[in-house]
Amino acid sequence: MCKFLPLRIAVKDSLVLILLVIFNTIQVTDLANNDMDLQSKQSKTKVDANNKLVNFNSNDDYLNSCPVDQDNASDCLTLNYPCINCVRDIDCVYGNMYNYTCEVKPKIICNGSKIFNRTAMCRFCYQTEKWEHRCEQKANCNSLASPTKFYLTNCTVSDDVICLGKRKFLKKVRCSWTSGTRWGTALILALTLGGFGADRFYLGHWQEGIGKLFSFGGLGVWTLVDALLIGIHHLGPADGSVYI
Numbered sequence: 001m002c003k004f005l006p007l008r009i010a011v012k013d014s015l016v017l018i019l020l021v022i023f024n025t026i027q028v029t030d031l032a033n034n035d036m037d038l039q040s041k042q043s044k045t046k047v048d049a050n051n052k053l054v055n056f057n058s059n060d061d062y063l064n065s066c067p068v069d070q071d072n073a074s075d076c077l078t079l080n081y082p083c084i085n086c087v088r089d090i091d092c093v094y095g096n097m098y099n100y101t102c103e104v105k106p107k108i109i110c111n112g113s114k115i116f117n118r119t120a121m122c123r124f125c126y127q128t129e130k131w132e133h134r135c136e137q138k139a140n141c142n143s144l145a146s147p148t149k150f151y152l153t154n155c156t157v158s159d160d161v162i163c164l165g166k167r168k169f170l171k172k173v174r175c176s177w178t179s180g181t182r183w184g185t186a187l188i189l190a191l192t193l194g195g196f197g198a199d200r201f202y203l204g205h206w207q208e209g210i211g212k213l214f215s216f217g218g219l220g221v222w223t224l225v226d227a228l229l230i231g232i233h234h235l236g237p238a239d240g241s242v243y244i
Contacts, residue, residue, distance in 0.1 A: 066108045076110040080159040081167065083108055090164055092122035100162050120162035126155075126169040133157045133171075141175035142240035149175040176242055183233070183243035190230050194223035199230065204238030 062082035067073050086102040097119055104114035125133070135155040142149060155171045157163060181203065190199035195217035200209035217223035229235035236243065 060107070062105060063107060066105070068107060068109060070109055073109045073111055076104050076112040076114050077116055079104060079108070079110060081157075081161075082159070086118060086120075086162050088120075088122070088164060094122055094127070096122050098122050102162075118162060123163055124165040125157045125161075125163040125167050126165065126171065128157055128161055128163055132161050135171060135173055137177050138175075139177050139179070139239075139241070141177075143175050143177055143242045144236045144240060145175070151175055175240075178244045179237060179239055179241040181237045181241060181243055183230070186243070187227070187230050190223070190227040194226055195220065199226055203236065 066079070066083040082105070084102045084104055086100040088098060088100045092098050098121075099117045100120050102116055102118050104110055133155045136153045138151055138153055141151050150172045152170055152172050155169055155173075157167045186199055186202055189202050193199070195212070197209035197212035197217070200206070200212055212218065212222055212226075215222065218225075226235060233243070
């Protein structure tokens with residue numbers, strides 16, 4: 001007659017078994033979440049007649065600055081970025097003039113053919129002249145420093161310029177910004193009220209202005225020196241900006 005032996009499970013084995021169960025549960029949950037995310041992404045796209053995926057989350061911000069009704073319609077040839085897309089192969093010689101194939105973007109209403117050619121120089125957008133793009137000015141550098149300081153900022157090509165590559169790029173520009181301080185006003189204050197430190201107060205040099213005020217312009221010597229320094233643009237605003 002067979003006897004059943006009592007089942008003994010060590011505490012260590014029990015902990016290992018529990019950890020395996022928890023790990024398996026987490027893995028199954030992650031697989032289910034990934035499958036749901038995949039189905040959600042697939043629901044945002046649609047297959048057209050040519051079996052090409054069409055993304056319905058396209059950016060239509062350009063419509064805010066382009067004609068979208070017949071009342072404001074203009075000739076298609078007169079439209080600029082962002083209303084048109086112009087394409088040119090990069091195998092062109094820099095500096096030479098080439099024909100770019102331009103096409104009006106969807107939902108834009110204009111008169112004439114929506115596909116046309118436009119002549120422009122072969123160059124990348126970051127190679128455009130400084131008057132053909134605008135850069136963000138930064139006021140956290142000293143414009144009067146010697147040697148001249150440079151900083152990296154974002155630049156955007158003008159809408160009427162056709163170029164290769166991205167229309168927004170980084171560029172290192174010279175630190176030159178103004179806070180509205182006028183050179184003529186500073187010079188007049190230095191010549192008339194310089195003995196009271198008016199020129200220093202106007203430029204933002206408060207400590208030196210107080211010193212000139214209580215020393216009566218260094219008995220006139222300090223007044224003449226400041227007038228000379230302002231006249232040759234050596235003394236400028238305390239915030240590091242340039243005169244206007």
